[in-house]
Amino acid sequence: MQMMMMKFKGTFFTLHSFQNPNFSFSKLASGIPPSQTILAPFHSNSNSNSNSNSNSNSESNHEFSPFEKITKVDDALQLFDEMTQTQPLPSAVKFNKLLTVVTKTKHYSCSIDLFKQMAAIGVPVDVYTTTIVIKCCCQMSCTTEGFAIVAYGFKRGLVPNVCTFNTLLNGLILEDRVIEAERLFKKLIKEKLCEPNVVMYNTMIKGLCKFGNNDIPIALIRLMDERGCKPDVVTYSTIIDSLCKDEMVDDALKLFNEMILRKGILPNVVTYNSLMRGLCNSGRWDDASKILREMEDERISPDVITYTILVDALCKEGKVEDAEPIINIMAERGKVPDLVTYTSLIDGYCLQGKMRKARAVFDGMMSKGIVPNVVTYNSLLDGYCKKLKIDEAMHLFHQITEKDMKPDVVTYSIMLQGLFRVGRCKAARKLFNEMRAHNRISPDACTYRIVLEGLCNNHQVDEALSLFHMMGENKLNLDIVVYNILIDGASKCGKLDIAKVLFNDQRVKGLHPDVWTYTVLIKGFCREGLVREAKELFQKMAEIGCVPNRVTYNVLLRGLLKNGQHDTIEMLLKEMDGQVDH
DNA sequence: TTAGGGTTAG
Numbered sequence: 001m002q003m004m005m006m007k008f009k010g011t012f013f014t015l016h017s018f019q020n021p022n023f024s025f026s027k028l029a030s031g032i033p034p035s036q037t038i039l040a041p042f043h044s045n046s047n048s049n050s051n052s053n054s055n056s057n058s059e060s061n062h063e064f065s066p067f068e069k070i071t072k073v074d075d076a077l078q079l080f081d082e083m084t085q086t087q088p089l090p091s092a093v094k095f096n097k098l099l100t101v102v103t104k105t106k107h108y109s110c111s112i113d114l115f116k117q118m119a120a121i122g123v124p125v126d127v128y129t130t131t132i133v134i135k136c137c138c139q140m141s142c143t144t145e146g147f148a149i150v151a152y153g154f155k156r157g158l159v160p161n162v163c164t165f166n167t168l169l170n171g172l173i174l175e176d177r178v179i180e181a182e183r184l185f186k187k188l189i190k191e192k193l194c195e196p197n198v199v200m201y202n203t204m205i206k207g208l209c210k211f212g213n214n215d216i217p218i219a220l221i222r223l224m225d226e227r228g229c230k231p232d233v234v235t236y237s238t239i240i241d242s243l244c245k246d247e248m249v250d251d252a253l254k255l256f257n258e259m260i261l262r263k264g265i266l267p268n269v270v271t272y273n274s275l276m277r278g279l280c281n282s283g284r285w286d287d288a289s290k291i292l293r294e295m296e297d298e299r300i301s302p303d304v305i306t307y308t309i310l311v312d313a314l315c316k317e318g319k320v321e322d323a324e325p326i327i328n329i330m331a332e333r334g335k336v337p338d339l340v341t342y343t344s345l346i347d348g349y350c351l352q353g354k355m356r357k358a359r360a361v362f363d364g365m366m367s368k369g370i371v372p373n374v375v376t377y378n379s380l381l382d383g384y385c386k387k388l389k390i391d392e393a394m395h396l397f398h399q400i401t402e403k404d405m406k407p408d409v410v411t412y413s414i415m416l417q418g419l420f421r422v423g424r425c426k427a428a429r430k431l432f433n434e435m436r437a438h439n440r441i442s443p444d445a446c447t448y449r450i451v452l453e454g455l456c457n458n459h460q461v462d463e464a465l466s467l468f469h470m471m472g473e474n475k476l477n478l479d480i481v482v483y484n485i486l487i488d489g490a491s492k493c494g495k496l497d498i499a500k501v502l503f504n505d506q507r508v509k510g511l512h513p514d515v516w517t518y519t520v521l522i523k524g525f526c527r528e529g530l531v532r533e534a535k536e537l538f539q540k541m542a543e544i545g546c547v548p549n550r551v552t553y554n555v556l557l558r559g560l561l562k563n564g565q566h567d568t569i570e571m572l573l574k575e576m577d578g579q580v581d582h
Numbered sequence: 583t584t585a586g587g588g589t590t591a592g
Contacts, residue, residue: 067584091583091584092584093583093584094583094584095584096583096584096585097583097584098584099584099585100584100585103585126584126585127585128583128584128585129584129585130585131585131586132584132585132586133585134585134586135585135586161585161586162586163585163586164585164586165586166585166586166587167585167586167587168586169586169587170586170587197586198587199586199587200586200587201587202587202588203586203587203588204587205587205588206587206588232587232588233588234587234588235587235588236588237588237589238587238588238589239588240588241588241589268588269589270588270589271588271589272589273589273590274588274589276589277589277590303589303590304590305589305590306589306590307590308590308591309589309590311590311591312590312591315591338590339591340590340591341590341591342591343590343591343592344590344591344592345591346591347591347592350592373591374592375591375592376591376592377592378591378592379591379592381592382592408592410592411592414592
């Protein structure tokens with residue numbers, strides 16, 4: 001422990017004092033430590049002599065363990081057939097191994113089918129078998145089916161254990177059923193159905209973090225201590241990651257230090273990756289670079305995810321030319337860029353409108369045998385739409401469907417935004433109807449915002465309003481941004497009465513108008529020459545503590561100017577000087 | 583001698 005503390009003396013304790021004014025992106029890239037793991041013997045067969053011991057072991061293993069050889073599901077299915085025809089039937093352990101292999105390839109429904117066949121043939125199943133199959137149900141968002149399997153097992157004397165319950169907890173969390181997960185977790189403890197272990201605490205912590213809570217998970221670490229269950233690197237990494245995602249990077253670093261210095265738990269590449277992402281996304285490049293150096297000091301090799309985080313963050317910062325060389329650095333260090341890495345880079349070029357470059361990366365990726373998915377296509381689509389190249393976008397959109405790939409809600413939203421932008425409302429409405437008729441994809445809050453804004457910008461406010469009313473009292477109708485769009489749209493086309501009704505309506509619903517809400521309505525009043533009303537609303541903003549921004553001042557100033565209220569303008573300019581950043 | 587938990591893209 002003492003050694004460990006010494007080892008990490010140079011860690012983030014001095015983070016805030018760490019400053020590097022000469023920082024550059026190329027330095028960041030060159031600071032990436034080389035791979036410390038010797039991968040060669042596992043990646044090629046040219047080193048068989050140098051590793052004779054482990055080789056002979058694995059060979060002898062293979063004789064008895066055909067499961068390790070399986071790379072494709074078809075192989076597994078064939079082996080399953082052979083196993084079921086063997087007399088006497090192989091043990092449950094052997095079938096479990098096979099099921100594990102299939103499950104690891106993410107062919108969950110296949111595993112479930114095999115389980116059904118096993119049950120039909122009378123292959124012995126145990127609690128391991130049911131746990132594997134429950135996991136498959138959970139991964140397919142059918143956790144309720146997972147509970148049914150517990151009941152099935154129970155009838156056959158298979159008592160669920162901590163692994164089984166943990167799988168179910170994880171399933172509930174995957175389906176955002178966090179309250180049910182919490183209830184189950186408490187029930188397990190209260191009724192002594194099983195004593196939670198570190199894995200189960202970690203699952204629960206993940207769920208709570210996902211639910212937007214970081215304080216309870218931290219408190220849970222204390223509970224673990226009390227109940228004699230030691231938190232591990234996963235416990236801390238989960239919370240560190242959640243804090244980073246909530247832009248609380250300093251709290252994450254504090255926890256990181258606590259983990260190392262007080263608990264003596266060593267961080268691994270996952271912990272570092274979370275911190276890297278948190279720091280990069282908040283533009284703290286110096287600190288990110290320090291993390292890379294610290295990884296090097298601790299001999300922890302960055303993995304594909306580390307590099308991808310860097311590529312993505314640089315691209316989002318508009319530094320795509322700094323991101324591209326990272327692909328080469330990866331190659332030098334034996335790390336193969338994957339679909340996510342390439343997609344991040346493609347997205348970076350698209351964001352800059354460099355579509356030819358984006359296309360070149362896309363083609364390069366394809367030539368390496370990496371198959372793009374809907375996220376990759378969406379990046380390209382968005383790029384074309386932003387450049388108003390709708391025909392290219394449309395072409396790509398059709399290509400997605402032709403390739404048997406399923407467009408998702410984002411694909412449709414991007415296309416809708418593009419079509420509205422170039423004023424092709426008829427096509428947009430057709431696409432929107434097509435989307436609504438789709439039984440698998442339904443428009444989300446973002447889609448509705450795009451459609452409402454599109455209609456308003458194309459002088460179709462009545463259609464926007466009727467769509468809004470049709471949405472009824474659902475969550476989307478409780479979105480302040482939607483109200484802002486409509487208030488702006490209505491007042492722009494002279495329907496100030498409707499704008500006022502909408503303004504009151506959102507307050508009745510308990511929504512909190514923001515700067516934008518007030519600004520668009522002030523703009524509406526000014527447009528109609530109702531300067532007194534505009535000033536009153538401006539006053540009201542101040543009263544409820546909603547701070548006007550530069551746009552608000554500009555809108556009001558223009559209104560006053562148009563109506564010759566020069567005294568008020570002078571007063572406002574003085575006020576602005578003291579309040580608004582220029 | 584088999585099962586369960588944490589990190590990356592729109």
